[in-house]
Amino acid sequence: MPEGRLLQYWKERERQHLRDVYAGLRIKKFPEDLRMIEHLLWLSRTQVVIELGTHLGGSALWFRDRLRTLAAYARVPQDFRVVTVDLAQGRAHDLLRGADPSYAEHIALVEGDIADPAVSDLVSSHIPSGARCLVVEDTAHTYDTTYAALEHFSRFVPACGYFVVEDGIVDVPQLRPPGMDGGVVPAIRDWLTTDTGRRFRVRRDLERYGITCHPHGWLQRAHS
Numbered sequence: 001m002p003e004g005r006l007l008q009y010w011k012e013r014e015r016q017h018l019r020d021v022y023a024g025l026r027i028k029k030f031p032e033d034l035r036m037i038e039h040l041l042w043l044s045r046t047q048v049v050i051e052l053g054t055h056l057g058g059s060a061l062w063f064r065d066r067l068r069t070l071a072a073y074a075r076v077p078q079d080f081r082v083v084t085v086d087l088a089q090g091r092a093h094d095l096l097r098g099a100d101p102s103y104a105e106h107i108a109l110v111e112g113d114i115a116d117p118a119v120s121d122l123v124s125s126h127i128p129s130g131a132r133c134l135v136v137e138d139t140a141h142t143y144d145t146t147y148a149a150l151e152h153f154s155r156f157v158p159a160c161g162y163f164v165v166e167d168g169i170v171d172v173p174q175l176r177p178p179g180m181d182g183g184v185v186p187a188i189r190d191w192l193t194t195d196t197g198r199r200f201r202v203r204r205d206l207e208r209y210g211i212t213c214h215p216h217g218w219l220q221r222a223h224s
Ligand SMILES: C[S@@+](CC[C@H](N)C(=O)[O-])C[C@H]1O[C@@H](n2cnc3c(N)ncnc32)[C@H](O)[C@@H]1O
Pocket: 026, 027, 028, 029, 052, 053, 054, 055, 056, 057, 058, 059, 085, 086, 087, 088, 112, 113, 114, 115, 138, 139, 140, 145
């Protein structure tokens, strides 16, 4: 648990990551977490990233560019995609179009509440048949949204694939950002006891760079 100067260092980095940009668009992720996601995309041959929580579109663009690189290495088919969900998508659409007028070739913006099962069906309609998916949950970081994300979107994760639940730091008192009540880690723990959840395990060894915003949030599906 960070204390003293280490805690101060963490808090400065946290403030910095809230101001960060990718290709001119806001992206809210620590570099160490982006690096680990890069490893997982490569290892699991991810063709489709399902992102829950688009915000201003920077992370969707980052995922799209990583998938484009995987396709250039013939690691995944050319028909790669990011399907990203938020309650409203008007601003993300405008910003993405400004950054890359052809963004919609590979990024699908889905509007809706992740707690609504119809939204996961809508996401499904954007996934090429047989594509391997990786899911990243980055919505409100409450118990309810985390549980809903796992309940409705874990079905897209293939054998040995990954589901990343972001911002379990809301359950670490020293690291909890202001205004957050926590609930992410308890939701993961409860969901893991369900029939579907039992097929996943928490990969704490993936918190590899010493710093992650997602403690207990790196989940991998079993072989079968
Ligand atoms: C932390 S931001 C996402 C940040 C973005 N992924 C990034 O890395 O830059 C969270 C987003 O989740 C959205 N959100 C919150 N609750 C949601 C819900 N129930 N369903 C869909 N989106 C939700 C918010 O509107 C907000 O844009």
